[in-house]
Amino acid sequence: MTVAAPVRRRPGRPRGEHLDDRVLTATLELLLAHDDIASVTISAVIERSGVSRAAIYRRWESREALIAVALDSTRAPVIVPDSGNLREDLIAAYMPDPAEMDPGTAVLIRKRLIVALQDPQMQHAYWREHVSRRREPVAAAIRRAQALGKVRADVDIEATIDLIAGVQYYQLVVRGADPVSPETRRRVSSAISTVWRGMTAGAPMVE
Amino acid sequence: MTVAAPVRRRPGRPRGEHLDDRVLTATLELLLAHDDIASVTISAVIERSGVSRAAIYRRWESREALIAVALDSTRAPVIVPDSGNLREDLIAAYMPDPAEMDPGTAVLIRKRLIVALQDPQMQHAYWREHVSRRREPVAAAIRRAQALGKVRADVDIEATIDLIAGVQYYQLVVRGADPVSPETRRRVSSAISTVWRGMTAGAPMVE
Numbered sequence: 001m002t003v004a005a006p007v008r009r010r011p012g013r014p015r016g017e018h019l020d021d022r023v024l025t026a027t028l029e030l031l032l033a034h035d036d037i038a039s040v041t042i043s044a045v046i047e048r049s050g051v052s053r054a055a056i057y058r059r060w061e062s063r064e065a066l067i068a069v070a071l072d073s074t075r076a077p078v079i080v081p082d083s084g085n086l087r088e089d090l091i092a093a094y095m096p097d098p099a100e101m102d103p104g105t106a107v108l109i110r111k112r113l114i115v116a117l118q119d120p121q122m123q124h125a126y127w128r129e130h131v132s133r134r135r136e137p138v139a140a141a142i143r144r145a146q147a148l149g150k151v152r153a154d155v156d157i158e159a160t161i162d163l164i165a166g167v168q169y170y171q172l173v174v175r176g177a178d179p180v181s182p183e184t185r186r187r188v189s190s191a192i193s194t195v196w197r198g199m200t201a202g203a204p205m206v207e
Numbered sequence: 208m209t210v211a212a213p214v215r216r217r218p219g220r221p222r223g224e225h226l227d228d229r230v231l232t233a234t235l236e237l238l239l240a241h242d243d244i245a246s247v248t249i250s251a252v253i254e255r256s257g258v259s260r261a262a263i264y265r266r267w268e269s270r271e272a273l274i275a276v277a278l279d280s281t282r283a284p285v286i287v288p289d290s291g292n293l294r295e296d297l298i299a300a301y302m303p304d305p306a307e308m309d310p311g312t313a314v315l316i317r318k319r320l321i322v323a324l325q326d327p328q329m330q331h332a333y334w335r336e337h338v339s340r341r342r343e344p345v346a347a348a349i350r351r352a353q354a355l356g357k358v359r360a361d362v363d364i365e366a367t368i369d370l371i372a373g374v375q376y377y378q379l380v381v382r383g384a385d386p387v388s389p390e391t392r393r394r395v396s397s398a399i400s401t402v403w404r405g406m407t408a409g410a411p412m413v414e
Contacts, residue, residue, distance in 0.1 A: 035243040035325065110324045113380055117317045117324075118242065123383040131381060159398035163370055166377030166398075170369045173320055173380055174338060176330040191366035191373075198405030 022049045023056055027070035032107065037115050037122070040067060068126045071112040076100060078134050080141045086150065087196040091189055093138060094164050098180040106179070113173060135161050142199075149205035160199060167191040229256045230263055234277035239314065244322050244329070247274060271326075275333045278319040283307060285341050287348045293357065294403045298396055300345060301371050305387040313386070320380060342368050349406075356412035367406060374398040 026049035030040045042063050046053055060066040080093045116123035138161055145151040167188055171177040177184045233256035237247045249270050253260055267273040287300045323330035345368055352358040374395055378384040384391045 035245075038242075114321050114324050116383065117321045117380065120383050127382055155401060156394065156397040159374070159394045160401060162377045162382075162394065163374050163398045163401065165381070166373035166375075167366070167370050168373075169380055170373030170376055173324065173376055174372065175334055175369075176323065176327050187363065187366045187369065190363040191370045194362060194367060194370065194405035195401060196405070197408050198401035198403070201404050201408035 019051055019055060020059060023051050023059070023066070024070045024073050025049070026051075027066055028073070028108070031067070031070065031111055031115065035114075037067070037118050042066075064122050064125045065129070067115065067122060068129055071108070071115065071126065072130045074105060074108055075134075078137060080137050082141070086141060086145045087193070089141065090138070090164060090196070091192050094168055094192065095185060095188060096168075096179050101180050109172065113169075135165075138164075150203055151199050152201070152203045155199050160195065163195050164192055226258055226262060227266060230258050230266070230273070231277045231280050232256070233258075234273055235280070235315070238274065238277065238318055238322065242321075244274070244325050249273075271329050271332045272336070274322065274329060275336055278315070278322065278333065279337045281312060281315055282341075285344060287344045289348070293348060293352045294400070296348065297345070297371060297403070298399050301375055301399065302392060302395060303375075303386050308387050316379065320376075342372075345371075357410055358406050359408070359410045362406050367402065370402050371399055 023045060026045050027040065030044050030048060031037070034040060040063075042053060042056060045051075045056065045066070056066065060069065078093055081089045083089055112126075116126060139157050142151060142155070142157050142160065146153055146155065168179070171179055171184050171188065175184075177187075230252060233252050234247065237251055237255060238244070241247060247270075249260060249263060252258075252263065252273070263273065267276065285300055288296045290296055319333075323333060346364050349358060349362070349364050349367065353360055353362065353364075375386070378386055378391050378395065382391075384394075
């Protein structure tokens with residue numbers, strides 16, 4: 001199984017990022033090769049990457065932090081467009097782009113969820129350092145719409161993001177549905193429309 | 208780790224159910240003892256339960272069907288009360304009852320999700336034979352409310368159930384939040400209220 005290289009977010013990377021990539025790729029390969037996350041030890045990463053223990057711990061504070069970064073490294077950042085139509089922007093931010101959902105990505109998403117369910121400590125680290133930060137631009141976009149009176153003032157933003165993200169996870173975790181099939185996309189889009197109506201019904205500035 | 212006995216749904220069980228219990232308990236114990244579902248073979252179930260291969264295959268058509276029934280055996284049926292207030296009824300049906308969420312149950316739910324993510328074939332069997340059937344009374348309650356004009360006629364029922372169930376799964380799978388903590392319950396209840404507003408806004412018979 002081939003592993004996609006971590007997403008490169010900046011051009012002109014400084015020295016040392018080549019080592020980062022080797023460590024992250026080795027960690028991902030180990031995660032995919034073992035059903036049990038306990039097998040993904042720092043010693044195994046050292047052996048596979050050829051990078052020293054000291055160099056690894058200079059970059060990541062713990063095994064858990066390294067695994068969390070490795071699992072996150074293939075995810076593109078969440079981008080909330082600002083088209084003036086927040087409903088469409090939310091769908092654009094949360095519907096997976098078929099071009100990015102190659103089979104390797106789907107395997108990694110499943111792996112990430114398995115790791116979280118097997119290891120609550122990993123799960124919390126991943127939530128705190130990655131997922132909750134990834135939600136921030138979405139929360140900001142909803143707050144802007146609230147300030148403009150386009151979204152109800154009493155909407156619970158955290159609960160709303162849980163709904164929109166949750167309906168996506170449900171397709172993968174419970175239905176086992178292909179996230180980019182037309183049927184799944186239609187169902188998720190319809191769900192987001194219902195949430196949107198619930199966020200906006202009765203708001204002052206809704207046309 | 209002790210495993211709760213499968214929920215007994217009927218009094219006066221016929222002969223042979225004792226064997227069923229032994230097989231299901233052995234299967235659950237094996238699922239909990241191994242991180243890798245591949246270790247849960249029919250041979251291992253025979254060894255642990257003392258029940259013969261022929262007797263097992265008389266009751267379950269395949270290893271996947273047996274594992275799905277074992278994982279489902281500790282779940283109580285979904286009951287949608289019919290109080291006249293569907294919003295409250297949906298919350299009652301989907302908010303976990305703290306009395307039923309002992310640590311063993313929480314472990315089993317995580318296990319069920321891990322098995323599904325590790326094995327798409329198991330996941331589809333479990334969806335088809337268990338989850339989709341469990342949703343049927345919820346769909347029926349929403350259809351009744353639609354017929355009465357209390358829920359919008361254009362609401363996509365499948366997508367709506369995905370939202371309500373999905374926000375629950377998100378707490379467990381992504382946040383790693385205690386499902387019965389007051390904070391989680393408040394967030395989920397608030398999310399369901401937003402969905403409810405989306406299902407009903409503009410419906411003919413909404414007060």
